[in-house]
Amino acid sequence: MARPPLGTCCSGFTRSQAMRAALASDRPGGRGWSAREWDPRMPIPAGAGLDRRRFLLAAAGGLVSVYGAGRLGLGERALSEGIAQAATVQGASSPILVSIFLAGGVDALSVLAPTEDPAYRKLRPTLAVAPGQGTPFAEDPRLSWGPAAAAFGQLHAAGKMTVFPGIGYADPDMSHFTSRHYWEVGAADTRLVTGWLGRYLDQVGTADNPLQGLSMDSEMNPTLATAVHPVAAIDRPETFSLWLNDVWGDIFSLTLDTASSLGDAHRRGHDPAMAQVAGAASEVGEVRRALAPFRTADGKAAYTSPVTYPSSATSQFPQRLAGLAAMIAAGLPLRCVALTPETQFDTHASQSETFTSGLSLIAEAVAAFQSDLEARGIADRVITHVWSEFGRRAQENGGLGTDHGAAGVGMLIGTRVTGAMVGEWPVLSNLDANGNQRENVDFRGVYASLLEQWLGHDAASVIPDARRFARYQVIR
């Protein structure tokens, strides 16, 4: 994962990232955190502790991690068949929702900036988008798309984007960990352990198609955490090229096999430390065996894109979207897909650098993805949802950055969205007690609307207390 400029984000953010990474990572057996390591005041991310197994699935073009297959006793063959079957049945008909999470709390006032507002210039003496610097936002003359969000502005101007300029929830929690969890599970509930899209998949998905819920960041996205059906993550593309000094030929292979079998012998032992090392050794053997027939010289992807995606040395996000478009076009049975770009928007300091390069790459990649879908003739099947756990403080801090806020900006992108703004821009003359913008659209209402209008599903069976939340017209 590309690193943010360190020292700019707060510990709550980096720690939550680390803990979540550890939860989902290559840990032997995917055991998750034990009670004694987990801080009980933090909500446990949805899906923590789901068993995770790696499978080589030709249908998915390589190695994927499948979560929840163990509880069903599914093996590689059954999953491949399940995917093939789902592809036939579900085929090119079911709607797909792509969820893109901007981690860290993206600064809404730099995405849609009230450039002419004197209050804005006063609150943001160094960070304000200057008048004339952005692109006018047609639905509210007070606002302009910040330069970094220019590609979003073009999607909006083309009628392919519905914007929520004041999305959030009442009694906002300013902790990354908690707020993000709320958004992931679709409820202000710290104890819920399934993602809102995971609950949807449990109702519409099948027991043998893990691709129905696909994370494209090598770790399972908690939004997709299910209770019943399996979901998958595309694994890291890294290949294993192990070597030994002065050992070759048959003895070399025998040595690596022995190292892995030592792992097999110890991984179920009673000592947790031994089991941790042994589990890793054992998995190295599995991956080595699984990848052996697939190792190519450069390991490049075997698909071509009809459009050009932005290139980046530090981010795999554009390439992941390109791969996703290819997978959808190939008829893979996807329903919900989640991505988290590498950029971290927890911009407590030196905001402009991270924000500008990070957001512009993401916006351009999303725009390229949309063009790609259109060029492939599959755009009507896909809606992309862009969200962040909160906006940022209206008043900038003294470190050329901004602290955690409340309401933020969200958007839906696709050929089927209404293109009409939902809610209104929260004015700076009516900030809350913490100096944050107030929300006027509840994210749970947006989820319920998406379920009903896009996925054709009963929102009440997915979102707790769904009837409490207003619905918004988001789909044409």
Added chain:
Amino acid sequence: MPSIPSSPIATLGGRFTERHATRLLWRAGFGPRRDEARRLAALGLDGAVASLTRPQGRARLAGRPPHGADGLPLDPIDVWGDDHCWWLDRMVRSTHQLVERMTLIWHSWFATSIDGATAALMIRQNQMMRARALGNFHDLLVEVTRDPAMLLWLSGTENNRYSPNENYAREVMELFTLGADRGYTQHDVHQQARALTGFTNDWSEGRGPHNFRFDPKLHDDGVKTIFGRRGRFDYLDSCRLCVTHRTHPSFMVSKLWGYFVAEPIPAGVLRALEGAYAHSGFEVRPLVEAILRHPLFYEGDRMVIPPAVYCAGLLRAAGQTVQTNDWAWIGAQTGQRLFEPPNVAGWDYAHWLDTSRWSARLEAVNYALAKTNVDPDTKAYAVHESPTQAVAKALAFWGNPDLSAETSRSLHGFSRQAGRLIHADWEQIPYRAMRQNALRVLIATAPDWQTC
């Protein structure tokens, strides 16, 4: 011999064996050199612990000095990665092993990253932590609070009376002294931030950040309320208020215990050590001496050896020192690049391994063994060496470590299978040489060796 005060908690009974000494060397140092565990065991429990906690004289660096792959001396300030190698070398060669190990603990405790500071400032912080490794925690906290690398890392020099920055104020309570939400509120964070104002530094092209200082003009000298107390507090008060807070001793004792013992600290032990710690005026050495003598330290579950300790331990056991800067990227790949902890909470000591990190540890073994491998083209290797003799020779190379029955069985099984691959005349020596090299790798990558 230095003497050691009696422990406020239980101590290991019975004979202090070579096995006990081996664990002590891995957990309170960087693993045994040849025969070191046997010599340490002869000192008995108290003598062995005191030799680590109260080392005599100045630390010496024993053995061949380090150099980079190009043969030039390490340059920890100006060459990327040499900072890592410089400290790894101290871990390998220092005669004050626990001092280095405690410095590593403080590095993770007050995790500061070179990504937010400079190599020179990181080395300076490292020297400060080394000098205070087993000293007084309150003094250490004061030094950390005004340490230039930390001031840069957690926005200390951006925190002034005109625009308070809560970064350090939050971490000093949450991660360094009290624990998350243990007896403080957002109000205290804000007030602590005000108390901590006043640090600043200059910056220039060429010199980078320099001239770190406390400037009273930047300090908010108004009245603050912290933990319900009112006063015109400054950074010294802030440190004092943290260590004298009612929740600090339990945080301190359990966190320190966690670096040395796999099991959670028993309630009675926690109470006794909390009391002793507060009574001593926040001294670290007596706490460490008590933990290193507790029965759970020796008889509890094993712990995964942290990557930096594993790398240093391989070099120590193989009788080698740092002779290439490749150790820096090996450090990164194994998951512990020194001076670059993953975040301000430090390394996650509970989860050191995944497939890529295991592979990197194999790489570390390759590097540690590079100079001592048996050349398969040699003419001088025992042409009749049996599978059993081969295992015995490889075990002796590593100082006959204690291995589980399963591991021992696997090694012998491997040795026999490798023997069966030897057919042609020309294979007799090269294959036995490779078998020997492979056995040494298998021992050092076995779950037994990677844990202690």
